[in-house]
Amino acid sequence: MKTKVLILVISLFVFNSCRNKGTEVNENKAVQQTYTNPILDAGDEPWAIFHEGKYYYTQGCEDVIILWETTDITDLRNATRKTVWIPKDKSNALHLWGPEIHFIHNKWYIYFAADDGNMDNHQIYVIENESANPMEGEFEMKGRISTDKDNNWAIHASTFEHNSERYMIWCGWEKRRINTETQCIYIAKMKNPWTLSTERVMISKPEFEWERQWINPDGNKTAYPIFVNEAPQYFLSKNKDKVLIYYSASGKWTPYYCVGLLTADANSDLTDPASWKKHPSPVLAQYKEKHVFGPGSLSFIPSPDQKEWYTLYHARKIPNDATGAIGSQTPRLLKVEWDEDGLPRFATLDSLGTPLPLPSGITKIN
Incomplete structure (x- = not known):
C-alpha cells in the first residue's frame, strides 16, 4: 500500500512538473513573439x-551619418x-x-540636409555608393541639390x-525668413538622383491651427513664430489608386507636433x-x-514576408522639449491597418514598454 501511495505521489509530482514546464515554455514563447517601443x-x-x-x-544626427543593418527591425539595439x-x-x-537611404539604378543614395553651423543655411545634399x-x-x-534659383x-x-x-x-522656405518662418512642402521631377528637372511646386503650407503651433504648454517658445510643414513621405493606398504624402506639422519642440496627409489621384x-x-x-x-507626445517623421516599411506594413515614427514621453532638433525623441514602430477607402489607419499609440506582436515573418529564438 505504501509503495502504491509513493508511486502516486511521484506520478503527480512528475505530471505537475511537466505541466508547469510546459506553461513556462509557452510563456517564454509568447515573450519571444513580441517587441516593445x-x-x-x-x-x-x-x-x-x-x-x-x-x-x-538611419536617423538624424548632428555631425555624422550612421547606418544600421538588420533582419529584425525591432532589434536595432543589436544590429x-x-x-x-x-x-x-x-x-x-x-x-x-x-x-534617408534609397536604392536607385543599382546604386545607394543617402539624402540629408546640412549647414555650416547656421541653421538658416540648411541645404539638401546627396551621397552615392x-x-x-x-x-x-x-x-x-x-x-x-539646388531646389530653386534663390537657393x-x-x-x-x-x-x-x-x-x-x-x-x-522636401520641406523648404518660400522666401527668406524675416520675422516669421513658414516651412512648406514642395515637389519636383528629377533628371537623375541628384538633379531636379522641373521648377519646384508648393503643394502644402501651414494653414490649419494644428499646423501652426509653436508655443509649448509651459510657455517655452522659439524666438519668433515658426509654422511647420516638414518631413514629407510618399506612400500608396491599398489598391494603388491614390498617391499619399504624409508630413509632419507644428513645432517639433511642442507636444502638438503631428502628422498630416495629402492625397492625389494616382x-x-x-x-x-x-x-x-x-x-x-x-x-x-x-x-x-x-x-x-509629438509623434511625427513617418516612414514606411514592410514586414519581412511582405504581408504587413509598418510605420517608423518618433515621439517622446514628455510634453516639452526645448532642444527641438535632436532632443528627447525615440524611434518607434507602429502597425498599419487599412480603412474602407484603402487608406492607412494607424493602430492606437501605446505607452512605452507595451508588448506588441512582432511583424509577420520575424521569429525570436532564444
Missing part, C-alpha cells in the same frame, strides 16, 4: 528601407552599425537632419518613383497643386493618456 533608446527622424531580406536604418559619412566640407558639416551592400564600399559626395532653405528630402517618373519632395499630374487635397485634421497626434 522604443526600438532604440534615443533618436529622431527614423527612416529605413527593406532590401533583399535586410533593413537598412550591425557603421558610420558611413563624415562631412569633409565645412559648408555641410553640421546639423545632418533627416537622412556603388557597392551592392551599403555597409561596404564608400559613400562619396554627389553634390548639393532657399531646404531640408527633409525624400524621393520616389511613380508612373515611370522620379520625384523629389493618374493625376503630381506637379499640379490642384491635384492635391489636404485632410482637414491630423492622422496621427499626441496621446496624453499614454504619455505619447
Whole structure:
C-alpha cells in the first residue's frame, strides 16, 4: 500500500512538473513573439528601407551619418552599425537632419540636409555608393541639390518613383525668413538622383491651427513664430489608386507636433497643386493618456514576408522639449491597418514598454 501511495505521489509530482514546464515554455514563447517601443533608446527622424531580406536604418544626427543593418527591425539595439559619412566640407558639416537611404539604378543614395553651423543655411545634399551592400564600399559626395534659383532653405528630402517618373519632395522656405518662418512642402521631377528637372511646386503650407503651433504648454517658445510643414513621405493606398504624402506639422519642440496627409489621384499630374487635397485634421497626434507626445517623421516599411506594413515614427514621453532638433525623441514602430477607402489607419499609440506582436515573418529564438 505504501509503495502504491509513493508511486502516486511521484506520478503527480512528475505530471505537475511537466505541466508547469510546459506553461513556462509557452510563456517564454509568447515573450519571444513580441517587441516593445522604443526600438532604440534615443533618436529622431527614423527612416529605413527593406532590401533583399535586410533593413537598412538611419536617423538624424548632428555631425555624422550612421547606418544600421538588420533582419529584425525591432532589434536595432543589436544590429550591425557603421558610420558611413563624415562631412569633409565645412559648408555641410553640421546639423545632418533627416537622412534617408534609397536604392536607385543599382546604386545607394543617402539624402540629408546640412549647414555650416547656421541653421538658416540648411541645404539638401546627396551621397552615392556603388557597392551592392551599403555597409561596404564608400559613400562619396554627389553634390548639393539646388531646389530653386534663390537657393532657399531646404531640408527633409525624400524621393520616389511613380508612373515611370522620379520625384523629389522636401520641406523648404518660400522666401527668406524675416520675422516669421513658414516651412512648406514642395515637389519636383528629377533628371537623375541628384538633379531636379522641373521648377519646384508648393503643394502644402501651414494653414490649419494644428499646423501652426509653436508655443509649448509651459510657455517655452522659439524666438519668433515658426509654422511647420516638414518631413514629407510618399506612400500608396491599398489598391494603388491614390498617391499619399504624409508630413509632419507644428513645432517639433511642442507636444502638438503631428502628422498630416495629402492625397492625389494616382493618374493625376503630381506637379499640379490642384491635384492635391489636404485632410482637414491630423492622422496621427499626441496621446496624453499614454504619455505619447509629438509623434511625427513617418516612414514606411514592410514586414519581412511582405504581408504587413509598418510605420517608423518618433515621439517622446514628455510634453516639452526645448532642444527641438535632436532632443528627447525615440524611434518607434507602429502597425498599419487599412480603412474602407484603402487608406492607412494607424493602430492606437501605446505607452512605452507595451508588448506588441512582432511583424509577420520575424521569429525570436532564444
